[in-house]
Amino acid sequence: MRFQKTWPFYLILIFAALDANAGDNCAPVDLRPLIGAPLHQGDSGYCFAHTSAVLIRAKLGISVSPMQLATHYILANPEEISGAADPEVKKRVTSEMIRTWRIDRNLEPQNYRVDRILGENGLLDTGGDELQALLVANFLGLCPDSRLPTGAEVYKEYLESIRKFDKERWQKGIPPEEMNRPIGEVKDPEARAMAWSYRHWVEERCGTPFFPALPLLPTEISLAKNLQQFRRLEAMHFLTADQARNIVMKAVDEHLARGVPVAFGYSMGDLMPGSALMISKKMSQTTSEVDHASIFAGRRRIGHKCYYYVRNSFGESPEGYRPQFKGRIEQGGVWVLPEEIPSLYSAVWLD
Numbered sequence: 001m002r003f004q005k006t007w008p009f010y011l012i013l014i015f016a017a018l019d020a021n022a023g024d025n026c027a028p029v030d031l032r033p034l035i036g037a038p039l040h041q042g043d044s045g046y047c048f049a050h051t052s053a054v055l056i057r058a059k060l061g062i063s064v065s066p067m068q069l070a071t072h073y074i075l076a077n078p079e080e081i082s083g084a085a086d087p088e089v090k091k092r093v094t095s096e097m098i099r100t101w102r103i104d105r106n107l108e109p110q111n112y113r114v115d116r117i118l119g120e121n122g123l124l125d126t127g128g129d130e131l132q133a134l135l136v137a138n139f140l141g142l143c144p145d146s147r148l149p150t151g152a153e154v155y156k157e158y159l160e161s162i163r164k165f166d167k168e169r170w171q172k173g174i175p176p177e178e179m180n181r182p183i184g185e186v187k188d189p190e191a192r193a194m195a196w197s198y199r200h201w202v203e204e205r206c207g208t209p210f211f212p213a214l215p216l217l218p219t220e221i222s223l224a225k226n227l228q229q230f231r232r233l234e235a236m237h238f239l240t241a242d243q244a245r246n247i248v249m250k251a252v253d254e255h256l257a258r259g260v261p262v263a264f265g266y267s268m269g270d271l272m273p274g275s276a277l278m279i280s281k282k283m284s285q286t287t288s289e290v291d292h293a294s295i296f297a298g299r300r301r302i303g304h305k306c307y308y309y310v311r312n313s314f315g316e317s318p319e320g321y322r323p324q325f326k327g328r329i330e331q332g333g334v335w336v337l338p339e340e341i342p343s344l345y346s347a348v349w350l351d
Contacts, residue, residue, distance in 0.1 A: 026306035029256045031297040034058040038332025039066065040315035042152040043120060046070040048128040050150065050313035051263040051293040051348075055134065056142070058261050059350045060212060066150050067158070068143035068209075071202045073133040074105055074126050075184040075195055081139035086215040089138045101132045106185040114191045118163050123198055124155060130263050130293060130348045134218040141209025148205045152315065158201075166197035221251050222346040227267055227291040230345040241342045248347045249338050252296050252308070255349050261297045261311075267343035268292035271310070271334065272320040289343075296347075297333065307335040 036057045039050045049070035056064050078098045106112070108126055116122035170193075178196060179189045186195045223244045224230035233239055252262045268290040298309030311333040314320065318329045328335040338344070 025253050026299060026301045027257065028301070029259075029299045030309070031058065031256070031259060031261050032309070032311075032331060032333075034259070035261055035295065035297050035311060036063055038311065038316050039150045039313050040152045041066070041150065041313045042155040043125070044070075044155050045125040045127045047293045047313050048130050048133060049073065051295055052130045052133045052137075053145070053150075054295050054297075054311065055130070055218075055261060055263060055348070055350045056137070056212075056216065059214065059216070062142075063145040065143040065145050065148040065206065067148050067155075068202055068206050069133050069137060070126075070128060071123075071199055072136050072140045073101075073128045074123055075186075075199045076136060076140060077182055077184065078102070081136055086138070088217055089135065089215050092217065093135055097132065097135065101129070101136075102185060104129050104132065109185075112184070112186045112191060112195070114188060114194060117186075117191055117194045117198065118159065118166060120156075120159065123195070124159060127291065131218045131220050134216045134348075134350065138212060138216050141211050143202075143206035143209055147207065148202065162198055162201045165201045166194055169193075169197055217351040218348055219351055220346060220348040221248060222265075223247065224345050227265065227289060227343060227345065230343065231289070241344075245338055245341070245344045248344050251347050251349075253299070256296065256299050260349050261295050263293055263295055263348045264341075264344060265291065265293055265346035265348075266341050270341045270343055271312070271322060271325060271336070272314075273322060295333075298335075300335075302335070305337060307337060309333050310336050310341075 034057070035054045039053065041047055041050050044067075046066055049066035052069050053064050053066040056062070078101075081093060081098075105126065105128060110116060111122050111126045113122075174193050179193050181192065181196065183192050183195045183199065186192045223239065224233055230244070234241060248264060252264070255262050271294075294313065295311040296308055297311050300307055300309075307328075309330075311331075314332075316329075316332040318326050321329065321334060324340075325334045325336065
């Protein structure tokens, strides 16, 4: 699950370039060696952190923990991300970025309740935004994936371990200064202490963080702040799916040609209606429209059409994909035509 930023979104409607992806720009690209092995987000809402981890892997050549990226995105405080040494990072961490980061991560306020924080539908199921998560990582550092691995089963184990850790801390007595210490958007003192348990547990597993050798400088094209807004813009005839797709795919083509993978926002139901329906039921929704993020990491011509390699974050299994994609799945990803992702509305990459 992901959220796009809530500041005024960029409608880069360059209509003269809307046919840029018509099929004459399909030189083969395969960035799978750069992005590493497939990741699995399990039942978490951390697709934004998994795609961010893939972009970092391609940039730095190091596999990092998505759970650590998500935890810092969800629970860090603005005062922790000040004083950037790199001037380019400092330019991007504006007061507007801080404001929208705080708004975006609080779009599911129920997840910050005492009875949900350490539950399967609590912080572990909170969505986020790749651009903001990547900027925050410049300040709070990174955790090697080997110390806090990703996976479908390990997240359930992590939750049980965090709950045990929290219970032991309560039994020993939590210092008043920690009970009252602010964390993220959590307001209730008891909930703050539980949230600190969550973050402490992650940081204990990770140990001393390492910092990017190169600054993480994310850039995005965002035609809507999230999937729901994109659908409203379509319904109002403000832009069409074809227009949005062509704008986003133009940026994708440019960056794939430079050897840079691109994260993108779309509806999970475009590719995986079964998984989207399962998640929407978990979220008490009645729709298979679930905001999701994946990675474009390749391109090749098959016959007379240009296909793109989409790496998902659900391991290597073909389970959940639409029938037409079953024969096109490779190494945890699937080869698709751009028009098979009709809800494509945003892209994020690392410069």
